[in-house]
Amino acid sequence: MQTKSPALAVMTFTLLTAPLAHAQGEPTKSASVDLNGDGKPESISLTWDEPKDEFVLKAGNSTIRGGTDGNAPDGFVVVDLDSSDKRKELVVSTGQTDYDKQQHLYAFDGKTLKSIGNVPALTEAKGNGIILSDSWQGFWNRRDKYALDKKGNIIEVPQELxxxxxxxxxxxxxxxxxxxxxxxxxxxxxxxxxxxxxxxxxxxxxxxxxxxxxxxxxxxxxxxxxxxxxxxxxxxxxx
CATH class of the missing domain: 2.30.30 (SH3 type barrels.)
Structure with a gap:
C-alpha cells in the first residue's frame, strides 16, 4: 500500500476508523448479547479456520462463515443500525488497506444467523437505518449511502454523481x-x-x-x- 502525506493519512484514518455510533465496545472474540430482542442473550463467538482462510461466526446454535484476505479478523462488534426496533447486528471487519476493507454485517432472528450485506466502512451509523460509508479513491473519499430495506437487508442507495x-x-x-x-x-x-x-x-x-x-x-x-x-x-x- 502506498503511503499518504501525514495530514491526509490522519484524515483518511479518522474517516475509515471512526467509532461507530450505537456500537457496543471494541472488537471482541466472544460476548453474550440479546440480538433479536427477545430478552434472552445469545452466546456469540468468532473463531478463525486457517486451513480454509475463513472466519466462523456463531450466535446461539447458528453458524456462518466468511472469507478474508488471509488475515484473521480482530473480532466482531455489536451495532444497533435501527434504534426503533429491539434488534442488534454484528459486524466483522476484514481487509488491511483503505482499498480492500469490508465490513460484513449479520443479523440473528432467534434461530438463524444471516448475512445482511457488506459495506466498505461504517463511517456513520446513527441508528436510523442508514449507513454512510467512505472508501478511498486515490485522491478523494467516495461516500456511499446504504439503508436497511423492509427485509432487514442492507441495500445501496444509488447516486449519479x-x-x-x-x-x-x-x-x-x-x-x-x-x-x-x-x-x-x-x-x-x-x-x-x-x-x-x-x-x-x-x-x-x-x-x-x-x-x-x-x-x-x-x-x-x-x-x-x-x-x-x-x-x-x-x-x-x-x-
Missing part, C-alpha cells in the same frame, strides 16, 4: 469536455490556473470515473483521471 471537493493547479494545459459523451472542449485550462474537482461520475469498470471540473473562469466541464493526475499538481494523492 459522487462529491469530490478538492482543488489543484494546472501544470500542463488540457481541455474540459462538454459532457460525458461529447468530448468537444467547453474550455481549455491554462497552465498555472486553479481548478476545483467538484464531482465524479462512475464509468463501467469499477474504480473508473470522469470528473466534473470548475475552471478558474467559472466554466464546468469533464476531465479524465489521467489528465487530472498527470497534468495537475496539488491533488491529495497517495504516495
Amino acid at each position: 459522487y462529491a469530490v471537493g478538492v482543488e489543484a493547479t494546472v501544470k500542463q494545459s488540457f481541455p474540459l469536455a462538454r459532457n460525458r459523451t461529447d468530448k468537444s472542449a467547453v474550455a481549455t485550462l491554462a497552465q498555472g490556473s486553479k481548478i476545483q474537482v467538484l464531482a465524479a461520475a462512475p464509468l463501467g469498470p469499477p474504480g473508473e470515473y470522469l470528473y466534473l471540473v470548475k475552471s478558474a473562469t467559472g466554466l464546468l466541464g469533464w476531465a479524465t483521471a489521467k489528465d487530472l493526475t498527470g497534468k495537475t499538481e496539488g491533488l491529495p494523492l497517495a504516495g
Whole structure:
C-alpha cells in the first residue's frame, strides 16, 4: 500500500476508523448479547479456520462463515443500525488497506444467523437505518449511502454523481469536455490556473470515473483521471 502525506493519512484514518455510533465496545472474540430482542442473550463467538482462510461466526446454535484476505479478523462488534426496533447486528471487519476493507454485517432472528450485506466502512451509523460509508479513491473519499430495506437487508442507495471537493493547479494545459459523451472542449485550462474537482461520475469498470471540473473562469466541464493526475499538481494523492 502506498503511503499518504501525514495530514491526509490522519484524515483518511479518522474517516475509515471512526467509532461507530450505537456500537457496543471494541472488537471482541466472544460476548453474550440479546440480538433479536427477545430478552434472552445469545452466546456469540468468532473463531478463525486457517486451513480454509475463513472466519466462523456463531450466535446461539447458528453458524456462518466468511472469507478474508488471509488475515484473521480482530473480532466482531455489536451495532444497533435501527434504534426503533429491539434488534442488534454484528459486524466483522476484514481487509488491511483503505482499498480492500469490508465490513460484513449479520443479523440473528432467534434461530438463524444471516448475512445482511457488506459495506466498505461504517463511517456513520446513527441508528436510523442508514449507513454512510467512505472508501478511498486515490485522491478523494467516495461516500456511499446504504439503508436497511423492509427485509432487514442492507441495500445501496444509488447516486449519479459522487462529491469530490478538492482543488489543484494546472501544470500542463488540457481541455474540459462538454459532457460525458461529447468530448468537444467547453474550455481549455491554462497552465498555472486553479481548478476545483467538484464531482465524479462512475464509468463501467469499477474504480473508473470522469470528473466534473470548475475552471478558474467559472466554466464546468469533464476531465479524465489521467489528465487530472498527470497534468495537475496539488491533488491529495497517495504516495
